[in-house]
Amino acid sequence: MQCLTRLALLALALVPLTAPAEAVRQDHINAELVAATTAAVPGETLTVALRLEPDKHWHTYWRNPGDSGLPTRLRWDVPESIEPGPILWPFPERQPMGPLTNFGYSGEHFLLTDIPVPADFDAEELTLDVAASWLVCENICIPGSADLNLTLPVQASAQPSQWAKALQQTRKRVPTPLTAPAQFAVDGEHLRIQLAPDALPAGDSLVYFPATTELASNTDTPVFRHGEAVIDIRVETSEYLGALPKESEHVVVINNQRAVVFTARQIGADALIPVDGGSTAAAGDASFNLGLALVFALLGGLILNLMPCVFPVLSIKAVSVAQQSGSAAGERRVHALCYTAGVVGGFLVLAIALIALREAGERIGWGFQLQSPVFVTVLAWIMFVLGLSLAGVFEFGTRLMGMGDSLTHQGGRRGALMTGLLACLVATPCTAPFMGPAMGFAITQPAIVALAVFAALGLGMALPFLLIGFVPATARLLPRPGAWMLTFKQLMAFPMYVTAIWLIWVLGRQTGVNGMAVGLLGVVLIGFAIWLWSKRPQQGPARVGLALAAWLAVAGSLAMLASPLLQPAPASAAPTDVASAAGWGVYAPDTVAELQAKGQPVFVNLTADWCVTCHVNERVALNTATVVNAMERSGVARLKGDWTNRDPVITAVLEQYDRTGVPLYLLYPGEAGAAPMVLPQILTPQRVVDALDTL
Amino acid sequence: MRTLLAPIALLALLVGTAQAKVAPGNPAPDFTLPSADGSDVSLSDFAGKTVILEWTNHGCPFVQKHYKSGNMQSLQTRYTGDDAVWLSIISSAPGKQGHVSADKALTLTEARDAKPTHVLLDEDGTVGRLYGAKTTPHMYIIDSDGTMMAYMGAIDSIPSADTADIERATNYVQTSMAALAQDRLPDPASTKPYGCSVKY
Numbered sequence: 001m002q003c004l005t006r007l008a009l010l011a012l013a014l015v016p017l018t019a020p021a022e023a024v025r026q027d028h029i030n031a032e033l034v035a036a037t038t039a040a041v042p043g044e045t046l047t048v049a050l051r052l053e054p055d056k057h058w059h060t061y062w063r064n065p066g067d068s069g070l071p072t073r074l075r076w077d078v079p080e081s082i083e084p085g086p087i088l089w090p091f092p093e094r095q096p097m098g099p100l101t102n103f104g105y106s107g108e109h110f111l112l113t114d115i116p117v118p119a120d121f122d123a124e125e126l127t128l129d130v131a132a133s134w135l136v137c138e139n140i141c142i143p144g145s146a147d148l149n150l151t152l153p154v155q156a157s158a159q160p161s162q163w164a165k166a167l168q169q170t171r172k173r174v175p176t177p178l179t180a181p182a183q184f185a186v187d188g189e190h191l192r193i194q195l196a197p198d199a200l201p202a203g204d205s206l207v208y209f210p211a212t213t214e215l216a217s218n219t220d221t222p223v224f225r226h227g228e229a230v231i232d233i234r235v236e237t238s239e240y241l242g243a244l245p246k247e248s249e250h251v252v253v254i255n256n257q258r259a260v261v262f263t264a265r266q267i268g269a270d271a272l273i274p275v276d277g278g279s280t281a282a283a284g285d286a287s288f289n290l291g292l293a294l295v296f297a298l299l300g301g302l303i304l305n306l307m308p309c310v311f312p313v314l315s316i317k318a319v320s321v322a323q324q325s326g327s328a329a330g331e332r333r334v335h336a337l338c339y340t341a342g343v344v345g346g347f348l349v350l351a352i353a354l355i356a357l358r359e360a361g362e363r364i365g366w367g368f369q370l371q372s373p374v375f376v377t378v379l380a381w382i383m384f385v386l387g388l389s390l391a392g393v394f395e396f397g398t399r400l401m402g403m404g405d406s407l408t409h410q411g412g413r414r415g416a417l418m419t420g421l422l423a424c425l426v427a428t429p430c431t432a433p434f435m436g437p438a439m440g441f442a443i444t445q446p447a448i449v450a451l452a453v454f455a456a457l458g459l460g461m462a463l464p465f466l467l468i469g470f471v472p473a474t475a476r477l478l479p480r481p482g483a484w485m486l487t488f489k490q491l492m493a494f495p496m497y498v499t500a501i502w503l504i505w506v507l508g509r510q511t512g513v514n515g516m517a518v519g520l521l522g523v524v525l526i527g528f529a530i531w532l533w534s535k536r537p538q539q540g541p542a543r544v545g546l547a548l549a550a551w552l553a554v555a556g557s558l559a560m561l562a563s564p565l566l567q568p569a570p571a572s573a574a575p576t577d578v579a580s581a582a583g584w585g586v587y588a589p590d591t592v593a594e595l596q597a598k599g600q601p602v603f604v605n606l607t608a609d610w611c612v613t614c615h616v617n618e619r620v621a622l623n624t625a626t627v628v629n630a631m632e633r634s635g636v637a638r639l640k641g642d643w644t645n646r647d648p649v650i651t652a653v654l655e656q657y658d659r660t661g662v663p664l665y666l667l668y669p670g671e672a673g674a675a676p677m678v679l680p681q682i683l684t685p686q687r688v689v690d691a692l693d694t695l
Numbered sequence: 696m697r698t699l700l701a702p703i704a705l706l707a708l709l710v711g712t713a714q715a716k717v718a719p720g721n722p723a724p725d726f727t728l729p730s731a732d733g734s735d736v737s738l739s740d741f742a743g744k745t746v747i748l749e750w751t752n753h754g755c756p757f758v759q760k761h762y763k764s765g766n767m768q769s770l771q772t773r774y775t776g777d778d779a780v781w782l783s784i785i786s787s788a789p790g791k792q793g794h795v796s797a798d799k800a801l802t803l804t805e806a807r808d809a810k811p812t813h814v815l816l817d818e819d820g821t822v823g824r825l826y827g828a829k830t831t832p833h834m835y836i837i838d839s840d841g842t843m844m845a846y847m848g849a850i851d852s853i854p855s856a857d858t859a860d861i862e863r864a865t866n867y868v869q870t871s872m873a874a875l876a877q878d879r880l881p882d883p884a885s886t887k888p889y890g891c892s893v894k895y
Contacts, residue, residue: 068830068892070854098895100829135856140792141891143756143856214887239718239827240848240887597882671720672884 026144028055029136033128033148034110036167037158040126043119044158048084048150049110049167050074050132058138059106062092064211066102066218070135070143072111077129081118084128088112090173091251091259092209097139101218103209110163110170117154127151175251175261182264184248185272186237191216192272193233193250193264202226204255208233211249211261214240227275242673243593246652271441271658290449293441294456300435301460304427329472336462336469338413342420344458350424351454354660355447370610371646373510373566377519379425380503381557384523385530387496390489394534424458426499439660502612507566509609509644514565522557529553583628587641589649592668601636601670601695606653606662609644613681614663621683630689635670667691717826719884723837723844726822728784728815731800736782736813742842745779745875747868748835749811750786750828750893752793753803756856757890758831762807764858767832770868771810778839779872783811786823791894793831794818820895830890836871836881846871848886855889 023032029052036047050072052060061069076084089111092103117126133145180199185192200206206224210216220236233250246266253259274289370376388394435457442453468474500523508516532550536543560566585591587604595602605622607614621627631638643650643662654664657678665679679691717724723746727737738746749767751758761767775781785800787793795803800814817823826835826847836846851864871881 068888068890070856070889097892099824099827100892102892133857137891139894140754141756240885242883242885597880599880672880672882 023051024146024148026146027136027142028058028138029053029060029134029144031132031134031144031146031148033130033132033150034163034167035150035152035161036164038152038161039155039158040117040121040152041155041158042117042121044117046115046117046126046152047112047167047171048115048128049112049163049170050130050148051108051110051163052105052134053108054106054136055138057106058136059095059102059104060109060134060136061102061104062209063087063089064103064209064213064218065135066095066104067100068097069102069104069137069141072132072134074111074113075131075133077131078115079121079123079126081121082115082126082128085114085116088114088171088174090170091175091253094207096219099219102137103218108166110167112167112170112174121154123154125151126154172258175259178260178262180262182250182262183267183271184250184264185267185269186241186244187234187269187272189236190234191237192269193235194273195231195233195262197226197229197231199262200231200252200260201254207253207256208235209251209253210235210238211251212245214238214242215245215248225275227273230273230275232273232275266656268656268658290452293438293453296434296438297442297453297456298460298463300438301457302463303434304457304461305464332469334413335416336466338416339420339423339465340459340462342417342422343424343462344420344455345417346421346424347454347458348451351442351451355450370506370608371510371644373507373515374561376503376507376510376610377522377561377566380500380507380519381522381526382422383496383500383503385526387493387500388527388530389493390496391493392486392490394530420462423461427461441658503610506610506644511566515563515567518560518563518565522560525553525557525560529557584638584640587639587650589653591639593672595637596668596670596674597672599670601634602666602668602676603631603636603638604641604664604666604668604676605638606641606643606650606664606666608642608662611643611662617663617665617681617683621685621688624685626685627688630692634692634695636667636692636695667695669695717844717847719844719847719881721844723835723842724825725842726825728817728822729797731797731804731814731816733797734813736815738837738842741780743839745774745839745845745872746837746842747774747779747781748826748837749781749783750823750831750833751783752785752787752831752891752894753795753807754792755831755891760856760858760861761832761850762809764861766861766866768807768809770866774868774872775810775812780813781811783809783814784817784822784828785814786817786820786828787894788820789818792891793894820893823893823895828893830888831893832890833888833893834868836868836875838875845875846881846884847888848883849888849890852886 023030031053032051034049034051036049040046052072054060061071063071065071072087074084074087078084090105090109092105095102095104095106115128127149128151129147129149131145131147133143135141135143178195178199180196182193182195182199184194208222208224210218215238216222217236217238222233222235225232225234233252244266247263248266249261249263251259251261438453438457442450504516504519504523507519511518529550532546532553536546536550584605587606592602592604605614605618607618641647641650641653643654654660654662657664657666663681665681665683666676667679668674668676677691677694680687723738725738727735730736753759753762758767771781785793785795787795795816797816800816803809804811804814815822828835832850834846834848834850835844837843838845846867849867851861851866851868853860853864867881867883867886871884874881
């Protein structure tokens, strides 16, 4: 110890007179606290730095030290009103050591810290004390620490100090944040990080450093690939890779002169953008592309017609098709086109809303509109009104909304358009097979690509009716119009009522009994309005009065939409009881990790009350004795995640598997951190049992 | 006995032998090294026992942290006996820091009052590289059933050379041994080791 002190004194004696007296010499390193200016100025930011000068061949470490080593740390002791910022780390150098690679600094280097001095800082002097600790290594390592201090006069202005230039040079090497969006995924043995193609200069020397530890291998040399749509950085994963973080930080050094730092969001490996135009560009890579997404969307739309949620609207359409089957071929075509326009337009409007909200930072997915109790209420009312109309309680006037126009012979085009729009709205709670991957892809793409995929989805859904409109042979297969049509029309009112009841039930799940009562009160008011309207005499002041009263009732029901009772209930309120029923636990990512760590496999069911497909799957597969027994035999824990109301955690999980909506079924093996098997969106008991057999 | 671990170990044996990647859940590769006391020691000698491997280097400040405080010795005392074996392995190459002769190794053990079952000399670093030992200390725990790797990584949760941190840190040797005693898999089963690099 004495020897050390003597060494330090010796070092001090050798330091030039201009240096502050606080520089210390320790084993193989000099340490000192320096400032960029000669004084602290109230209201301005003071730049200070830990100056470290390891001996030749020795080095210290970056924030991510690499395979061994420790980052340098600072613990400040400063006046109360002073708050030093974090260390501004200049980019490091790679330090290979046999099978290991570390990241650090050799030679003289500075770790900057910005310290705002309050405008009202009132003292003659500012004294900064810092406890610095570091690890300095050559082939061997020596942990070091020192209590350093720096006292500056507090003045109205300051001159650059002798360190100003060096600190300025260092600041140029501190990575600047890149605002371009970035994403990362684990693709087999590799970590892949993707940036917009213009985020980094092409043709420059680029060197990658992982800022988030235990994610990328430190030793592997990362490969940069510049595709037309993306810059792709590929590096082996760290052998200590555990659960993937939602976000990770990365640094890229450009031409060994400056660096950028960016945060990448975790995505699924199949959502990675293919690197085209590059040399080795994913030739055999079965990655998703636009063509495939469009085909999938088209198929998904077609299959949507078979989904239980679309059935009520198909019944309206069936009525109108039956009515048209006698009409001229030209008129049928126009009808088909109008219906298609309605469906496609509806999907586009929803897609634009979805994209805009996501751009604004909302974590939402497909079906988001049904997470709004107001939307659900309005949809329930529409179903009720349509039911009344089909049942013949009243006929829509041609001027009233045009919604039911398809049910009359005149103005049928507008009616067909509205039916298409309605079909799209009602279809949204469903995710059909093929739809999931297509929409998951669309969401990560530029808006124009996303819109094309959504349009294809609408086109797929309208396809059967286009066929009827344009291929006379198929139209001839339909029955001739006749008196039976009236009976059929009235019969179709009942699926409408059932749909209305389902929607009111969803509303109840979302908001509780009070919200449900508001929704039902609206039903009564609307029924009242329709009754008033139908009681209008042909003419006279009573006609105007009754019409006014009817409109007042409608306005009253619309006003109720603003009721606070239609707010989503707290997340914990409704979903838990449904989850705990039938042996289901409540889903949380941590719970899955805990169960896996204990060696227990986990089945995760992500669902929503408004998701008809989810309910059907539960009835016909998940809650059947066969499946329940099989799960119990395999010791599978069952967890249910409820997305009826907005839940960012579940949205994030859906995104991870490139889904934008529920249902999503995941079967996790009972091994810590093992990736799950993704089950299809339409379940049969056999499919679930087969999946369990793979455990 | 270890009903949970056995099938996993068996599966690992079936799947893993070809790749022989040293990772939790995979079988631990067998090896034979000279012991400082003159005998040859193989991992397979200890079938049926839990084996703790400690990569060490007496010149490394991170190793010194755990020996000067008595932490390492108390772990060694606690986890050697009928059911468990502690092997300290020195992989420093001749001429590099931490390389010692057999005699020097014995002197060090005595001077520090250390209690390993054996100190093994891995001069050419074969076993260190086989296991991917990166730092000193770097700890590995091999379960008695199926000689499966149960834990590998840091000795505790605070990467520092400061003795004062030992008390505040979670000791992963202790938590892993406790988990194994209850037929559970250690959690975490793998951590990033800290310390000086192994001087291959």
